[in-house]
Amino acid sequence: MNDLTKKLSEIAFEERGADLLLLMVERHGNVGPVLISKAEDPGNARTDVPYQLVTILTNILPFMGKAKVALVCRRCDEKALAELAKRGIVDDASIVKIGLACTKEQVQECRCSDCVPSKVDIGEPSEPCPEDSLATELAAMSTEDRAAFWKRQFQKCNKCFGCTVNCPVCFCDDCVLEERTYTPEEGIPPGQAFHLIRSFHLADKCVECGECERSCPADIPLLTLRKMVNRDMKDLFNYTSGDRERKSPLLTTLDDQPLEDDVHAC
């Protein structure tokens, strides 16, 4: 057990009263996720490998009962949890966040403009990255050139569904991307609808964690695509995903009034 493991355990179990702690540790010559209870020694903790712990947590959450779970949380994870809590998918009271400030390199890799968690427990805050240069470049292109760029990228798609499987805010029980009308069973690459549906479906929830892009075997710059859609959301609705209080501006009545009920829809 390294100092980091000790510190994380202390914060999770002693300081914040969690029953379980989800973190990354060194095992079998690799780094992977592990869920431990108070007495367990998981070995050496690591925070430099960007596992999407919110996704990993939501996979196991239905089996967890009333246990209070702590997890290592970047700023984007915090925002993902806010999106999930807003929709009633996770219960704020059952989650303990341990704030992790991403390193300068991590911030650069994600071209991240919002990289400091509300409470920093681990690491030192880094400067945000002002822009995604590819997004800027694409925004300056003609519509035709931009479409050609994305078409070329989407041709590389091998339909692994990694962007969806690993996404912290993809939570529908029945995924529309597995619906025959839009993505017929005709092999690869999937048609245009596949990427467009995913794009719009995440418009009011994507927190730019970058997991889709990291998971993509074809190296499609999916995070850039997300940032461009999010920029439109900001311009059109002055809305940024990850806000615990504000409901999605897309969820309105025909008269543009916010839907009043507890919205569980995706």
Added chain:
Amino acid sequence: MRVEHVLTTCPYCGTGCRFYLQVVDNKLIGVVPCKTDEISQGRLCIKGYNAHAFVQHPDRLTHPMVRDGGHLRKATWDEALDKVVSEVKRISAEHGPDSVIVLASAKCTNEENYLFQKIARAAIGTNNVDHCARLCHASTVAGLLMSFGSGAMTNTIPEFENADCVLVTGSNTLEAHPLIGARILRAHDKGAKIVVVDPRDTPLSRLAHSSIHQQPGTDIAWINGMIKIIIDEGLHDEAFIRDRTSGFDELRKIVEPYTPEKVEEITQIPKQELIDAARTYANAEKAMIAYAMGVTQHSNGTNIVRALANLAMVTGNVGRESTGVNPLRGQCNVQGACDAGGLPDLFPGYQRVEDAEARKRFETAWGRTLPPTKGTTLTCAMKDALIGKVKAMIIFGENPMLSDPDIAHVEEAMKELEFLAVAEIFPTDTTKLADVVLPGACYAEKDGTFTSTDRAIRPLHKAVDPPGEAKPDWMIACELGKRLGAQGFDFSSPAEVLDEMARLAPIYGGISYERADAQVLRWPCPSKDHMGTPVLHIGGFKIGKGVLVPVDHAPPAEETSDEYPFILTTGRNLFHFHTGTMTRRSPKLEREAPEPYVEVNTSDAKRLGISNSDRVRVSSRRGEIALKARVTDWIMPGVIFIPFHYAEAAANRLTNPALDPVAKIPEFKVCAAQLKKA
């Protein structure tokens, strides 16, 4: 409640991707890719993401069964194992040990395959042990052993992304080896030239710089043609040829008649395309060749493999990073099953059974005399069963009733057997014919190692318990070995088996479960302080000089006729794996490709009045199947393609069992066929 994330290795293709199985109280709930894995880098294909889905399926075999009055009934382990042992002993006593064959498995671990061949050799006393490598890369093992002295991928998966040129032939890489395809795409994004030679358009060829279509069964012609262009234009590597190879003069002579015009006549490849491809490959500083079943599954597959080795050697593309000849092995452990000696002519570590010195080593270790002549192959055993030469078969985790060519004859052969035992995880068309069925544990339910296509030893960790009374095959094998009266089957873990294999197979000498678990080791790894060998043949070949073997084009075993005017070729799609036993029980995969289909060119379809999704009948000289037409421009006119995953329209009812004379691999890739609207 117990939540675990268990690191293991994917059970599908031979890429060897690693992931964590998410387990809650012995129930598998998902897959998390391993981000620090050198090969998969936190990425998987759709099969990998669904690798948990079949494991706890209700169809799993949960208890042993024995045939009783024509029906399979539930039995105890003792009864089932004793039945296998008494039948094998009886048949072996009456007809000799060579009347028995053991089929090892490319789906089982190295340790299990080591034990399977040990049962054949040390417990039964026959070299009759083989497995489905016979159907996929037998020609690679034979061909590359002869050319280079080692029958495996010369380089590694990560190296693809740094190549300047990748020549891909007979490999639908993005569908059959998605994460290797992804590396090739990355090379492409970095500016490498990708050349794909294939009768079909594939997802990779549609992105490549150059996509060349050859008539199936004409590979040696275009490869020799490329070599001729390279020599004529002075693009060959004279120093490499002089210092590192033998046989160049004979090679130069044999390729002489393969002018671009002549090659175009044989292969239908426009001559300029061939010239451009030859220049692209030869001019690249680092060029890799990747190939798969489109090369090996021919009645001259061994020669095609040698031709590719020639091409690499004349351009000096062997023995350096991001070069080489790279057979992409198609099953999670087909490389390891070969390494572990699951072959009738080779002991573990590619030591020939006919080599007295090698045999002595195994005789000493196993404490008995061993047969000095090589055994029969899987493909020949089917023929031998028909004439009563092979009478008993023990199959571990294979499904020849769907995977072997000309199924009608396979069925006849299996029914001729006096005794058939099958260890399996699901009921299959093969278990239906068995006298004894033994329920096995799948990859998620046991420890052990696989060896990936690039020779990396990839550990498995047990994540959940096997269902019911099912047991890992290594335990079944140990029980059988002991009950057959042999010594040396007292193992208490796969790690102990691997230790024995490491002692006897020098290429695995430095491998242990513990070491492989802590780092990526690629064989040859001769000693405990050795870090493994990513690139083979640096500075020299094990056999001294690389052998340039002159090979000539020969037509396929079966040619088209008026009655059977189409060339049928078979293969995989992205969503299913082999006989579908696992993937067709995974809902998300089955959703993507739920029914059998035949791909037919638009012009052929139009001429025959066939529209997309029409029901059609495809027949060959051996059988007929009915399925849906998929009309497409992605296949050459005159050629049709059927994936072989579907039992309800099994492509192998049609395929030709004609064999390569050296490797005994069947010609799955060419058979004459007829197509009609149903």
